[in-house]
Amino acid sequence: MLPVADAPSVRRYARELLARYPGRLATALGLHALAAASGLAAPRLLGELVQGVHTGTTGWTVDRIAIAIAFFVVVQAVLVNLATYASARLGERVLAELREEFVERVLALPLSTVERAGSGDLITRSSRDVAALSNSVRYAVPEILIAAVTVVLTVAGLIAVAPLLALLSVVSLPVLVLGTRWYLRRAPAGYLRENAAYTDLMDGLAETVEGARTVEALRTAGRRQARTKVDLRRSYRTERYTLYLRTVWFPVADLAYLLPTVATLLAGGWMYLAGWVTLGQVTAGTLYVQQLVDPLDRFLSWLDELQVGGASLARILGVAHVPDDRVPVPEKPVGRQLAACGVRYSYVDGRDVLHGIDLVVRPGERLAVVGPSGAGKSTLGRLLAGVAPPRVGSVAVGGVPLVGLPLPELRGSVALVTQEHHVFAGTLRDNVSLARPDANAVQIRAALRAVDALRWVEALPQGLDTVVGSGGRQLSPAQAQQVALARLVLADPHTLVLDEATSLIDPRAARHLERSLAAVLHGRTVIAIAHRLFSAHDADRVAVVIDGHITELGSHDDLVAAGGAYADLWRSWQADLPRQGVQDGEEDHHGKGHAKGHDQWARVRGGLVSG
Template identity: 70%
Template sequence: MATALPVADAAQVRRYARALARRHPGALACALALHALAAAAGLAGPRLLGDLVEGVSRGDRSTPVDAIVLAIAGFVVAQSVLLRFAHIASARLGERVLAALREEFVDRILALPLATVERAGTGDLLTRTTRDVSALSRTVRLAVPETLIAVVTAAFVLGALLLVGPLLVLPCLVAVPVLVVGTRWYLRRATDGYLRENAAYSDITDGISEAVEGSRTTEALRQQARRRARTDADIRRSYAAERYTLWLRTVFFPLTEIGYLVPMVATLVVGGWFYLEGWVNLGQVTAATLYTQQLIEPVDRLLAWLDELQVGGASLARLLGVATPDGPDAARSAPDGSRPSPVDGAEPAGGLGSGRVAVREVTFAYWEGRDVLHGVTLVPEPGEKLAMVGPSGAGKSTLGRLLAGVHTPRTGSVTVDGRPLTGLPLTELRRHVALVTQEHHVFIGTLRENVAMVRPSATDADLRAALAAVDALDWAEALPDGLGTRVGAGGHPLTAAQAQQLALARLVLADPHTLVLDEATSLIDPRAARHLERSLAAVLEGRTVIAIAHRLFSAHDADRVAVVEGGRITELGSHTELLARGGSYADLWRSWHGPRP
């Protein structure tokens, strides 16, 4: 069962939002200034109209009606122009912030320990990279600028209302308790509600992905009903989560409607009473009523976008949570960049050292209380070719992934030159150890780009040498455009065997100290695979190679063979030595190859 990636807490989200604002002080100040000027221009109309009404009510024939009307029109035009440029400035700022968010999210995804990605499954990551990014995009592009506009406009309108007459602000206070209580009630529930909604959507995506990818297996085992039941259950949870957030909105929005409509009525009634008492004049009541009406629009906008801000905040928390340390495999992602202290006589940091990888007294469990490795110790010699063999489910691949730094041991240590593997930055780790499995990905791009991705500075001669080392140069040069042929989705199709050779060519070009090959040639014809492994051995002379395979010719060609059974290394020695012992390895060899050594 997949384990959801962590979610950042509210404090982390606020810190990140403040940091984003500090990155663009000039652009933010410009956008706010333009909105402030637009709001100020919009305040002139009600004040001028109030003065006009007051002059007419007193019978003052000297009131410049034409000039006041022209001034009001001028301020309306000025406000329109300022709003245009204010919206452009806000949009530009939003796009810059959104671009930075996307780039950082990609960096966070690529820096995740592989074990964390595997535990999370595809559904959670896919939802965060699509639905959450889309929701955050809407928030950054629309909700944040609209909210800033609403806040600035409301502040200016309230200031203008105070200048017209402090007493006329009192009717607006009638709405404060309704809005404060309603908003607090909503905010306490909305964030958790939207987080549950997004998590439920992740479950749906994960379930559908599994159903599509495993459709043939499902059909062969007649498990269609079970898959449908899983999908129905996921949809029910998603429906319940969305229904909850919908209920929040159906309660909150009517409250806000009351909260910002009551003040205008109260201003007319109370303002009329104040006028009859002689505390204010008719022009002040007129201006105050218009300002109160103007106040409705930014408050309405603010409360309307508040819901979108909650959606965006939940999405941002999920995106930031991708980089939040979670469990033992997250050591490499520590926020302060710290690494565990060297052990076992580590060499000083600064050089790569000899690249000696060592596993000492390691236990490991995918699930608590169910160890799959039990006190394993294995120390390959630098430059040695070590083969790991054993029955399926014995723990070979798990041990290989520990050697490659993918997983963190429950107890014991896995080190390179005495330094814990999982404490190394990912880029440095891959200079020490690289893992190649039978699962390979061909990226969209040219063949040249696919091979050179591990070393972008590599020349074509380097790429051809790497391809030749894995017996791939002939078919690579036979492609329509040679190294420039586009491959991957929509490009020239590669066979599974060619994709595997491509992955091995990347490995040759990366040139790490230690290579862990987990059935890396399983998709290639056995005879060609043996030739390929011997070619690789010649090219990688001096590098430590740990080969995990069911094909025992890899063991025959190795310097030493480790037999893994039941999560333990039961035998360790050369091919000849282990055959002479007549133990588990000898039995495996005879069953695979026959009685002849």
């Protein structure tokens, strides 16, 4: 999982965030203070009314006090609305800034970290945690500010009216403090465990949905269901624990609210009989103590919500604590040669998936990387594209490590296109020009023509201005992949890493597309991680990767002539084509030949390792 910020970091960030808006914060606090002060008038006036009735008064005095009470109630209502509006504006501004910073942090995450963490953790942080934090910023923080100001001013009013009765209001303070400390010592860790359990649950569900075909093919539905049940039980236990904390703390707090009111009535009555206080003081003091119940209750209730928001903020801020996997160097690449030296890489400590890879890719060369699933082809491709740094060894272009290049310079030198693609909501023009926002229509059309996509693009209702993606026209997987390849052409890097980039396009279109790319990308270095062997046939050299090792390296003809494992695979793949009714050189059933050839890896695996 991604890291989580510690408590001091969360508090420091919250203070810094609020300090960016001193004027808005002062306005909100000032309005809340005025609203609370307006609310102090009614209990005192009622006390004066009771005392006046007791000692004797006039009807005009009663009317005057009633009018004054009504006036202060109206003033308080107006001030409360203004204060709530000011708090809401401040909260929305703070929340907007926090969300923008979170998006920036997520986009700055190293891709290797994203791959290791999985989608569940990021999904939870960007959805559930952001929603919980939004609730805290919008409601919990303003309500706590209002309650705190109201409590302070109410206690001040109680002290001013009846100092002796004010002492009775603290009778419940030990109970309240001890109960709250007991809760606060346990709640943050409990909510963090609850969020972590929910992350595991989401991660498992996301994996199951994304890999539904694999789950079905390998008949692992039972195992996935078992994992989901385990994750649900863990999530249930963590939520039950936080519920237990609330069921203990809230009743203790409710008891603490009642004690001062009862003590004020009983002790106040005794003090009145003893002549220490007046009836008006007892009345006003009791009303003030009773008036403390509501803000205290709101304070503690929203304090619980603030713990939820604090745990979410810790997870959101934790994204910024991911160490950068890039170490900038002052040198500039000299030339375009891509070289891997002694490369080792692992996703899990102690379990390398690449073992001492040495590979030099000459400028302008087309290198095909072939091998069975899980052999390390895609991992090697990502390292050659600078997506992740090797655990041991180096991958350099022009003598400079890829992880030492600034990202803009890296992406202008080496680009990676995988079988995973995304169509963003917007026009087709915007989707293609992501690689070069300043590209004009002529350049965009040229890129689409290069990947054989211009014909279907021009057939769309609005052409390049057709809205695609969510809420717009849905592109087929092949069309979406062509859009991704058009971005690649527009980016114009000198080295390309294609990780099964044409796997979702039918074999005839893929063959045609690869020929088009070969013509457009002439003079550029192309590393193609391929399943279809005709891609290897067209390459200058072929690298065979098995169990994280490059077991064979050479041209297609040389490897076939050598009679090794690659030659066995090629002959098996070729022999299967006539049985499908396809002559050598035809393209209709290359996909079937590929499928058969892919199965042959299991038979020649031993020879590849030993070779």
